[in-house]
Amino acid sequence: MAESWSSSVDAHLDWDPGSGRTGIAAAVRAAIRDGRWRPGAVVPSTRALAHDLGVARGTVTRVYADLAAEGYLQTSQGAPTRVATAGASPQSAPPMPAAEPAHRWSFLPGRPDPSMFPRDQWLAATRRVLANAPNQVFDYSEARGSSVLRATLSAYLGRSRGVLADPARLVVFSGYGHAIHVLGRALRGLGIAETAFEDPSLGKYRDICAASGQRIVGVPVDGAGLVVSELDSPAAVVTPAHQFPLGVTMAPARRTALVDSGAVVVEDDYDGEFRFDRQQVGALQALAPERVVYAGTASKSLAPSLRLAWLVLPRFLVDPVVAALHELGAHPPLLPQLALADLISSGAYDRHVRRCRLEYRARRDRLVAALPAHLTPEGISAGLHLVLRLPSAAAAAVPAAARRHSVGVELLSPMWLRPVAEPGGLVVGYGATARNAFTPALAALVEMLTELSP
Template identity: 45%
Template sequence: MVRLKGQSGHSKGGPISDFLQLRADQAPAKGLTAWLTAGLRDAIAARRLAAGARLPATRVLAADLRISRGVVVEAYQRLIDEGLATGRTGAGTTVAALAGEPDVSSDRRRTLDQLRLPLPPADGIDLSPGVPDLSAFPRAQWLRAEKAVLDEITGADLGYGDPGGAPRLRAELIGWLRRTRGVRADADDIVVVSGVAQALALLAQTLRAGGVTAAAVEDPGSRGARDQMAHWGVRPAPVPVDEEGIRVDRITQEVAVLTPAHQFPTGVVLSPARRRALLEWGGLIVEDDYDAEHRYDRAPVAALQGSAPERVAYAGSVSKSLAPGMRLGWMIAPRRLQPALLEAKHDTDLGNPAIPQLVLARLLATGDYERHLRAVRSRQRRRRDALIAGLRRHLPHARVTGVAAGLHLLILLDGDHDDAVLAERAAANGVRVQPLSWHRLEPGPPGLVLGYAANPPDRLAEAAQRLGAVLSPR
């Protein structure tokens, strides 16, 4: 009889199969891993397995259910991938959180309220875009780098430093950005920020102080970016996006905010002709290098900043490559703006925390960061492929775009559909997606934005099936 460790109440003393409500004689001939994963997932959702409960050893559970140990190992890994469990060498596998009670940020809750869409039920699947695979965070590499940093740092490293960022990080970043993104700058041109959101906030404050009251933004485009600018007094002026990117000929402001390498949410790349037109346009370009690390079926596209460093304010972060909770990013602005931006950064927070900066610098220096990116890219490709295959099977007539790169894709709908209503129906069927209309300022064709990074392939296949039940013509 298998007993759970760390459970309270009636869970003590019972076999694991009691809590899973699974019987060995009912195990299917095929799909054992999915069967066991679903049983574990349901037990967590129903609180039969509480947060902090340590799951039985894989060998013991396999014997109890009379199945292969490899099936149990794979099922546990799927739970870890979904964020429902954690696993540590020597410590076993532990239930990480209660399903149905996600720990979402205040921004996330506000987003849910604005969309008026309920969270999926306990067995639901969240395909919100912009969420990376948090289970892939390189814990071992980060811990190893942090130990090395703590062995090396001096007291001076822990004091109030340069508000522009730790010199070691800026030196490593500039080498990496030159090589991978084609930027033209020096280490001293970098300001380390708490993500692209802070880069936009600092830019908006600086521009507003200089008399700028409006900026061109992509439509559809990043709602977070335009909300950030608007909060600091720079009104978003929508400019249409088509299959070549932003319509440069429609820009009437002196500042334009865009995502040229992988436009959010359409996924298009700014075409060579539009890049030339934008560089000839003459205003300030705010380049959010969104999702640039994640590409699968196309060559990398160099940053605009390398073509016009005196006219481009470039921003990037580790939010999609490591985790948004790291709050680490960078900005390279034209030198005429740098003094005001540094002053704004100093006045805001005196600079980013020192130790995470130094750890990231070490990851860059050792090559661990790039090795992590390669591993994540391969993993995300498999997830993307699983979602596309599922959509082809259950929504064969759907027009799917933006699949060559990034962490999300877009389903385009016929003009007579209300995408907000369809998103509500999808949520009621256990799949959370975002309507394309939520990312627009002006009316336009409807669609659904689907993020695939945070779910394993089997869950993505299930999500496609559930979406098919909602979107397929009747």
């Protein structure tokens, strides 16, 4: 149905009545640039807008004609005037982020199965929270996070990951990206302005850290994890339990060398719950709680849309991080924090993680067994993804093949900071597909991979 405007519709123009025709034109341009008047939308009729603004209809007619000439509006005989669509918009229109490519079968790394979210348990936890919480839970909440969640997480992280987590050192964030940004600002305030990332690693977090004022450098990763002898920065972000993306586990000697390096270490334990073949690898943080920041997230164990993550901080970083949180003025909402705390203390979270671990291990086994013979998976002992190295020609053919088979995968090459000889490969996430679609999804992936055979 076509959108229509009447004189009763508020056109949301920031307009100074004394500014005349040029002022109206400027207000319409601003409304289009900042998206209040969206591309393709029918604009108010000249009669309606003139009525709303208290000006002559002819004034609005001339403004619309000028803006059509400038490319902001589209007019055609007998049809309502519309805001120009992307192709026709002026250069100054804000760029929109590229949409994620649509695909039927998702093997995107870093995503858990959304169909396994424990809806009933979350609902029960939320009900209990609402039934028992005092009225204060609807007031402004503490920036560092709910004291109930911080106490619950500190016990959980100690028990499940060996983290030395005093609740006073635990801060809750709206996801790991938020955490790394706030931490970057706090470190910069302390004179630490360069952060090393593993090379390869996820560009997204390097960019977020850079936006916080940190200079980013890459340090290579080999079969034993970060090559600590090449680390020369005052801060380093690592994924020691299951390197993202290569999947290696940091060797004990490297762990010791890293905490002895003098750098502030951020231990991103993004998928620490999902270890399949060997004993759990305890958190690095326990080796040096005054040098290592432990980072955890609910994005893999529950759902990325919850936007809940946490840092366990060395004591010297607690006040600077909380101050940086206040400066930025945003922290996660309280009710989901209380629901998560209830989920953990009721035991439902542990049961859910165990169920997911079995599911993802079974998927990992099926995927490894189904791979074409010429492909050797790497990083399979943990987590929700594995890596397949490909010769350059095959890697270059991936985007087109993925489109043909409607498969979502990520390329390895953008994850490198430095130019490397053979960066080609795929990062395949086997968590993202809903359980009941895994069989056809796997068939589509394997067909695509077979097509990439040398």
